[in-house]
Amino acid sequence: MPRPPATRATALRRGRRGEDTTAAVRRTELPGGLRVVTEHIPSVHSASVGVWVGVGSRDEGRTVAGAAHFLEHLLFKATPNRSAVQIAQAVDAVGGELNAFTAREHTCYYAHVLDSDLALAVDLVADVVLRGRCLDDDVEVERDVVLEEIAMRDDDPEDTLGDVFLSAMFGEHPVGRPVIGSVDSVSAMTRDQLHSFHVRRYTPDRMVVAVAGNVDHDEVVSLVREHFGPHLVRGRTPVPPRKGTGRVSGRPSLQLIRRDAEQTHLSLGVRTPGRHWDHRWALSVLNSALGGGLSSRLFQQIREERGLAYSVYSTVDTFADSGALSIYAGCQPERFDEVVRVTTDVLAEVARDGITADECRIAKGSLRGGLVLGLEDSGSRMHRIGRSELNYGTHRSIPDTLAKIEAVTLEEVNAVARQLLTRQFGAAVLGPVRTRRSLPKPLQTLAD
CATH class of the missing domain: 3.30.830.10 (Metalloenzyme, LuxS/M16 peptidase-like)
Structure with a gap:
């Protein structure tokens, strides 16, 4: 390592x-x-x-x-x-x-x-x-x-x-x-x-x-x-890395798109701090443990154990001053209620009890391997150094980045889970859903 x-x-x-x-x-x-x-x-x-x-x-x-x-x-x-x-x-x-x-x-x-x-x-x-x-x-x-x-x-x-x-x-x-x-x-x-x-x-x-x-x-x-x-006119200096405009006002909401389709699609998530957050590496580990790979908790419980969906995963979008941790799943309409129930149960369980030491170890290994394997060509290296200069004004070496991931502790990940997964959720649903009141109960609260 x-x-x-x-x-x-x-x-x-x-x-x-x-x-x-x-x-x-x-x-x-x-x-x-x-x-x-x-x-x-x-x-x-x-x-x-x-x-x-x-x-x-x-x-x-x-x-x-x-x-x-x-x-x-x-x-x-x-x-x-x-x-x-x-x-x-x-x-x-x-x-x-x-x-x-x-x-x-x-x-x-x-x-x-x-x-x-x-x-x-x-x-x-x-x-x-x-x-x-x-x-x-x-x-x-x-x-x-x-x-x-x-x-x-x-x-x-x-x-x-x-x-x-x-x-x-x-x-x-x-x-x-x-x-x-x-x-x-x-x-x-x-x-x-x-x-x-x-x-x-x-x-x-x-x-x-x-x-x-x-x-x-x-x-x-x-x-x-x-x-x-x-x-190249003298007298200008680089625009500093974007810091954003501060906190996002208002609460996350529910958005419903009614469409005739063979599947009902769900995105459910919470707001996170932006990319300058001190705990962003712990958030990456949490995301990987929740839905970032084949052994992740959501993939195992929704697809492998119950066969409720073919595609289920989590992801993190980060901006200068804000971000979102989200879960996606697509399933047959008759299975949608159970998918929502299992997803919200998993998130509540992780918020309450955290992830396990094994889940943390596997998630960190997945992030390390994904980072190195994803930088095997000149295009990915160009994207890394370009984004780094624009977003941070600095360049962290790959060994330094790997060390940041390794330094994340189980306690830090679980503290991030408690902080974020107890926040107000937002959601979007697309599919043959008749009304907001026909949605599963965990989503109906978002419609009020």
Whole structure:
């Protein structure tokens, strides 16, 4: 089992010219507040390049809900240097991948290529992010694409339920709104609104360029300077990691979506503190023990012992100032009452008695193995260092992270369980449910 390093040799050190270094991770801050973070992985023949922008759906006004995601689509349509076809041809010609995703607190544009094509990847991603054009005709084309994506989301019960659940948990708070927006907001959005969002929000002080793979840090910095050059204006420093706006007001609620379907789907959960919470590692262990794997308590009691559902799991969503621990299950409608009863009984039991020492040991082992196995490629390493810089402004080594997990005690996990699982629950239900009063009793209390 990995132990914390005996010295500070592998921890971030402040070097000359604003540069931080580790054995594999290096960081340079350029004029304008742009941060460049790299991780050298000599055993691979690839390079993953990501431009992380600290802007997401929670930064939108209600009238432009979905703007961050809409813009993510739009920037790939054309730049002054390339058409959409030329962008696609450039990446296909080297067998690479060019894509993006939008979340509630950030947006990431990324490319995955052979290490010999690093310069092309930096060029493509920078061209899209910095110089993507918001042309009127392209706005109309991508509007239809986004509306199709909303329709696709609506056809997927789990995706729909995920958005509705966060709305039940956070109400009018921005993290409670769907990243994708709504049919009404996307249909009404104008080219000027999207262009303004791009110009005002996509500034170097909100950006991190993260690169992982068989790459040289100094070469990456040189390429970034070349392609971001006119935007590297002195006098700005990086925007600090997001802290959020404080406590979420109101109580979690029940949201019900009546739909003819073969299954009834449930998401049930509680609010948690945000990602800066001191006990976030204990929360991860609790989540793993509840529903994070095949041996977890919910999986064993609902699927293995009773055969009530095929899919049942728990998950944690964390934001700067808030989060949610949730349980999902999908089952045949006639089994829904029993699924709810077993789920709420398990949560009450864990809140009262905690998890066992064996459950804690297995959960910690699962987290350690999942962390290391999930970082076997350059793409996952790029995501790790990009998120870390944007969310925390620091970089914890993998041995340090493993040590944090190992340091979690059974007592800490059970204290977190008592604190969180006795809170007001929120829930979302999707399926052939007639009325709120026809729901199982544990859910009816949420409807009052």
